[in-house]
Amino acid sequence: MSLIELVRLALARLAVSRLRAALTMLGIIIGVASVIALVAVGQGATSGITQQLESLGTNLLTINPGATTTGLVRGAGGSATTLTLDDAAAVASLPGVSAIAPQTQTQAVVVSPTANTTTSIVGTNADYAMVHNFQIWQGTFLTPLEVESGLRVAVLGATTADDLGLDATAIGSTVTIGGLPYTVVGILQAKGGTGFVSQDDQVLVPLGTVTKYFTGSDTLRSVAVSVASADAMTSTTDAITGALRTRHSLAATDTSDFTITTQAQLLSTVGNVTSILTALLAGIASISLVVGGIGIMNIMLVSVRERTREIGIRKAIGAKRRDILLQFLIEALTLSMLGGVFGIVVGLVVSGVIDKIAGWPLVINPTTVVLAVGFSGIVGIVFGVWPARQAAVLDPIVALRYE
Amino acid sequence: MIGAAPAPAVAAQVPGWAVPVIEIRRASRVYDMGGLTVPALLEADLRVEQGEFIAIIGPSGSGKSTLMNLIGCLDRPTSGEVLLVGRSVADLDDDGLAAMRSRFIGFIFQSYNLLPRTTALENVAAPLLYQGVGRRERLERARATLEAVGLGDRTGHQPTELSGGQQQRVAIARALVTNPPLILADEPTGNLDSHSGAEVMALLRSLHASGRTIVLITHDAAVASSAPRQVHIFDGRLVA
Numbered sequence: 001m002s003l004i005e006l007v008r009l010a011l012a013r014l015a016v017s018r019l020r021a022a023l024t025m026l027g028i029i030i031g032v033a034s035v036i037a038l039v040a041v042g043q044g045a046t047s048g049i050t051q052q053l054e055s056l057g058t059n060l061l062t063i064n065p066g067a068t069t070t071g072l073v074r075g076a077g078g079s080a081t082t083l084t085l086d087d088a089a090a091v092a093s094l095p096g097v098s099a100i101a102p103q104t105q106t107q108a109v110v111v112s113p114t115a116n117t118t119t120s121i122v123g124t125n126a127d128y129a130m131v132h133n134f135q136i137w138q139g140t141f142l143t144p145l146e147v148e149s150g151l152r153v154a155v156l157g158a159t160t161a162d163d164l165g166l167d168a169t170a171i172g173s174t175v176t177i178g179g180l181p182y183t184v185v186g187i188l189q190a191k192g193g194t195g196f197v198s199q200d201d202q203v204l205v206p207l208g209t210v211t212k213y214f215t216g217s218d219t220l221r222s223v224a225v226s227v228a229s230a231d232a233m234t235s236t237t238d239a240i241t242g243a244l245r246t247r248h249s250l251a252a253t254d255t256s257d258f259t260i261t262t263q264a265q266l267l268s269t270v271g272n273v274t275s276i277l278t279a280l281l282a283g284i285a286s287i288s289l290v291v292g293g294i295g296i297m298n299i300m301l302v303s304v305r306e307r308t309r310e311i312g313i314r315k316a317i318g319a320k321r322r323d324i325l326l327q328f329l330i331e332a333l334t335l336s337m338l339g340g341v342f343g344i345v346v347g348l349v350v351s352g353v354i355d356k357i358a359g360w361p362l363v364i365n366p367t368t369v370v371l372a373v374g375f376s377g378i379v380g381i382v383f384g385v386w387p388a389r390q391a392a393v394l395d396p397i398v399a400l401r402y403e
Numbered sequence: 404m405i406g407a408a409p410a411p412a413v414a415a416q417v418p419g420w421a422v423p424v425i426e427i428r429r430a431s432r433v434y435d436m437g438g439l440t441v442p443a444l445l446e447a448d449l450r451v452e453q454g455e456f457i458a459i460i461g462p463s464g465s466g467k468s469t470l471m472n473l474i475g476c477l478d479r480p481t482s483g484e485v486l487l488v489g490r491s492v493a494d495l496d497d498d499g500l501a502a503m504r505s506r507f508i509g510f511i512f513q514s515y516n517l518l519p520r521t522t523a524l525e526n527v528a529a530p531l532l533y534q535g536v537g538r539r540e541r542l543e544r545a546r547a548t549l550e551a552v553g554l555g556d557r558t559g560h561q562p563t564e565l566s567g568g569q570q571q572r573v574a575i576a577r578a579l580v581t582n583p584p585l586i587l588a589d590e591p592t593g594n595l596d597s598h599s600g601a602e603v604m605a606l607l608r609s610l611h612a613s614g615r616t617i618v619l620i621t622h623d624a625a626v627a628s629s630a631p632r633q634v635h636i637f638d639g640r641l642v643a
Contacts, residue, residue: 001532016520313516316477317577318505318533320498397477400516 001323006330013331014338024299025339027292028379032343032372033350034285039368040351042278044360049270051361053263055133055191055199061225061237062261063091063244082248082257083220085207090243091225096236101128101224102207106214108178110203112164119160120202121177123210129188131226132199139171139186142206146185150208154182158190159200177203180213233262282368286375292339293379300332300387311391312399325392332384333377340376344369422489424585424616425451425474430483432469443469445639446483451618453584456611458619458630466639468589471620475510475587476503488584505533509578513590515570517562517577523549524558527576534581548576552606568599575606579615586610586617592626604629 014021065083088102104123109116128134129141137158146153154175156166164175166184174181182205190200211218227236237260244258304311311324319327348364355362427449434441444466451457461467472478473485476492477500485492487507492500509530510516517526528545536544549558552572562570571591578586588607592600608629611617621627635642 001535005532005538012521309516310518313518314529314533315501316475316504316510316516317530318501318581320501320533322498323533397472400477400512 001326003330006326007334009327010331010334014334020299021335024295024335025342027295028289028336028339028376029292029343029346031285031289031292031379032340032376033347034288035282035372035375036344036347036368037350037354038281038285039278039365040347040363041354041358041360042274042281043363043365044351044355044358046271046274046278047363048358048360049274050267052199053267053270059227059230059233060131060263061227061233061240063087063223063225063240064259064261065219065222065257066259083223085218085220087244087247088220088223090247091223091240094236094239094243096228096232096239097225098228099127099131099226101125101131101226102220103128103222103224104207104210104215104219105221106178106210108214110160110164111176112166112170113173114165115163117160117163119157119163121210121214122202122204123207123214124204125207127226128204128224131224134191134199135189137187137189138168139184141186142204147206147208150206150212152177152180152182152209153185153206155186155188155204156184157188157198157200157202157204159198160203161187163201177205178213182209233264237262289372289375289379292376293336293383296332296335296380297383297387299335300328300384301390303331304328304387304391307391308394308399308402311394312396312402315394315396316400321392324394325388328388328391329381329384332388333380336376336380336384337373340373343376344372347372423450423452423486424455424488425449425618426484426486426489427473428484428486430473430480430485432466432473432478433481443639444473444480447639447641449634449641451585451616453616454611454614455632456608456617456619456630457632457634458621458627459634459636460621460624460627461636462622465636467620467622467636469639470636470641471587471589474585474618475508476500501533505530505581507584509581509583509586511571511574511578511586511588511591513593515562515567515574515594517570517573519563520561522558523554523560523562523565523573523576526562526573527580530577530581544580545576548580549573551579552576566599567595568602571595571599571603572606575603575610579610584616586615588617588619590621590623591619592621592623600626 063083085102088100091097092100101124106121107118108121109118124142125147126142126144129136136155139155141155142153154177156164161167161170166173166175166187168187170184171186173184175184176182188200225236225240227233240260241256245256248257250256314324351364352362427447429446429448430444431442431446432444434443447470459467459470469478473480474487476487479485479493479495479500487503490503492503495503518529521529524542524545527548528541531541531544546555546558549555552575554569554572554576557565557569557573562573565573591603591607595603604626607617607619617630619627619630627633
């Protein structure tokens, strides 16, 4: 019996019990679709986050207070009081450092004449735009004089300006931040790229105003350091580490009470984390494929039982064991492969929708598609063999008598 | 004839007459029922020549089915020999028996045993599938055979859309389509009304008239009377 004959038999049989076939396939469809969707979403997230990180600024070092434990997970927030404005000033004077932007941050309600929103209020200096690679869209960025004087002026992120219903004409107008009036001096150009944190949804004000009106302390959340050249990243990192350890009077055996993160580190950490997450999600999704396979086995066992007489008839008219085995195996395989194909379609649609909602690029990995179909084929064979064997070894005399 | 030398294999390929279609020599079939041995057939001898129409008559429990299973290559004898067209079945494995059934036997069952949800045409074509015949030729031969049994206009019908007599005629067409040396009919009229039963018997007689070898197994002496030769079976023993 040729493969075509067997597939024809299988399709004819599945056509007879369409609902059952569809429900059986559903397990595989869900399994394959979730593998594909989850991997695509994972990879979309990775490339979305990567793009965003790359837009944060080039040759960027970030100094954070407190010790990190592993990866991106930082130690207790209470430890975040070791980094001061004086530290930032010391770092700024180091060779290889072209600019620094000390940052302190709070959340506050911002009120415009027509709307209000709650957003991040970042206190920083005039170099922030340069360090973080921001372009000004309207007006000007914070000037050194404004920062030094602690004037209540604000530069709005593009999204924040939008949320507040402010456009180009808003320069010079007043918004209320945390109950106090600030003059809008500038609006930033949107960087695009949404995701877990938007760089476009923030309000930049002189550092002094945040410490004075909000946090009440001169400790910093972070210091962003722009390094003169990419080659100087390592030496500058070492220089900053040395300078800060001296300033914090740490003995040689003490661990540093700050961490320095580079873009490259951040990128590779994010890459690691997301690929682990992607693998984890794909792993979980594969479990549903296995469950789908068990569903196929279940229905094939029922089918063998129901069709015992048919098997007896086929054997009486000359079918060998192999013919019966292949008939049922190909039937199981057809179920799983059809499920796999439908699953790909569903998976692609779902991942397209999710990536669109999240604003990530749609990344379809052909390897994943091939693997998912291959795996569903293997599932069909693995879970189809046993029922097919049960059918193949039936004694025709017993099978013919079966009611 | 008992104890005759087994026919050389070559002879079987020559159509016909050199070799008996069925040759059973001192064949017994004993069932092992949890340590208790139950003999269903005892030292049976039977020889059926090509072109014969023979009825095997016996009440239920007489060993009829056991004999049919042996002749039909569905089972092997516990001892003795069963030869079909000169070939011994005693040492064949399951697939060997399947190959014998495919080549030499056309079955007709009491309950028709058509494949459910399958058209008459596909049902008749099914045995050819296992002979490796291509689809086009299968369907052509099936159509021709259905026409020969008078069902040329029912090819697309499923078993549930046919009367009992029609279903049995489809089954007869299925038994004929491979052109086997032996037609084995097990109570072919058992599920039919007398009119349809008479039609089926008439069909079998006409097949015999055209030279086919037919073994009819029945408990019904009236049905058996259609056959020129009758063999009785009782308590596992054949009585000529």
